[in-house]
Amino acid sequence: MDIDCEVDRSTQHALLQRVYRHTGIAMPERKWTLLQGRLRRRLQALSLESYQDYLGVLENRPDELSHFINLVTTNETSFFRTPRIWDYLWQVYLPHWHAAHPGGTLQIWSAAASTGEEAYSLAMLCEEYRERHPGFRYRILATDIATDVLQVGQRGRYGGRNVEGLRKSRPAMLEKYFCATDGEAEVLPALRSNISFREHHLHKRMEGGVRVDLALLRNVLIYFDEEGQQVVLENVRRAMVNDGVLIIGESESLGRFKTGFEFEQPLIYRNRTGHARGP
Ligand SMILES: C[S@@+](CC[C@H](N)C(=O)[O-])C[C@H]1O[C@@H](n2cnc3c(N)ncnc32)[C@H](O)[C@@H]1O
Numbered sequence: 001m002d003i004d005c006e007v008d009r010s011t012q013h014a015l016l017q018r019v020y021r022h023t024g025i026a027m028p029e030r031k032w033t034l035l036q037g038r039l040r041r042r043l044q045a046l047s048l049e050s051y052q053d054y055l056g057v058l059e060n061r062p063d064e065l066s067h068f069i070n071l072v073t074t075n076e077t078s079f080f081r082t083p084r085i086w087d088y089l090w091q092v093y094l095p096h097w098h099a100a101h102p103g104g105t106l107q108i109w110s111a112a113a114s115t116g117e118e119a120y121s122l123a124m125l126c127e128e129y130r131e132r133h134p135g136f137r138y139r140i141l142a143t144d145i146a147t148d149v150l151q152v153g154q155r156g157r158y159g160g161r162n163v164e165g166l167r168k169s170r171p172a173m174l175e176k177y178f179c180a181t182d183g184e185a186e187v188l189p190a191l192r193s194n195i196s197f198r199e200h201h202l203h204k205r206m207e208g209g210v211r212v213d214l215a216l217l218r219n220v221l222i223y224f225d226e227e228g229q230q231v232v233l234e235n236v237r238r239a240m241v242n243d244g245v246l247i248i249g250e251s252e253s254l255g256r257f258k259t260g261f262e263f264e265q266p267l268i269y270r271n272r273t274g275h276a277r278g279p
Pocket residue numbers: 023024025073074075076077078081111112113114115118143144145146149200201202203217218219220223249
């Protein structure tokens with residue numbers, strides 16, 4: 001079935017607005033071609049002839065929303081993305097945290113975790129640290145608004161250029177924490193058992209009294225407008241302990257926002273107004 005590619009301005013506007021309403025992602029009108037391309041496959045799968053018809057589906061079938069969100073989000077990620085962050089965590093953060101919290105469990109949040117490479121990179125680093133400091137314990141919460149990427153993370157099987165990247169940058173990690181399954185690299189259960197994957201919209205408050213010591217909020221703020229970024233930063237801050245560390249992405253900055261985060265070094269901030277640590 002042919003899809004009508006002539007889309008009137010009001011339908012374009014309504015779909016771009018839908019993206020904003022459901023994800024907080026601000027897509028200006030010049031992004032219409034991108035959105036159109038991403039939704040095309042879905043229209044084909046539903047045998048729809050026009051984007052106007054798809055708007056009707058979104059209106060009338062609540063279960064369509066997760067498909068929509070999966071399609072409109074950009075999920076690019078990789079293992080050990082931005083090397084200097086991992087150097088900081090290994091050389092500075094983990095030793096300091098462990099010395100300050102003997103017997104404690106380090107709570108980490110990979111917010112906007114996408115397919116899980118960031119969470120597994122954190123787990124590999126923590127495992128290496130634990131090998132050298134047997135009393136050390138950690139838990140990782142990996143969240144994202146898109147459910148399809150969370151399923152990939154939960155499954156823990158990777159192939160293609162992300163595995164090739166890991167093979168080049170840290171071959172020993174690939175060897176130690178993955179096994180080969182059907183031509184893919186599968187995370188070993190011991191590593192996976194330290195991570196929980198959960199659906200979460202960053203524009204909403206984290207429920208369940210979560211208080212993390214370390215939050216990675218990387219390469220997601222860029223998709224939100226200033227108001228949205230402010231809301232997300234406050235939500236993340238509220239889910240962190242006082243003195244907790246926030247790490248953002250390379251093309252992001254908190255400079256123009258009024259937050260409780262204090263600059264520590266590029267990409268790294270400290271929460272100075274949060275909650276005391278629990279037992
Ligand atoms: C480019 S990826 C970044 C992945 C990882 N943090 C990294 O830096 O490699 C952005 C992720 O943010 C997620 N995302 C977008 N809007 C979100 C929202 N409102 N709440 C939670 N996650 C969101 C997307 O689904 C996507 O997986």
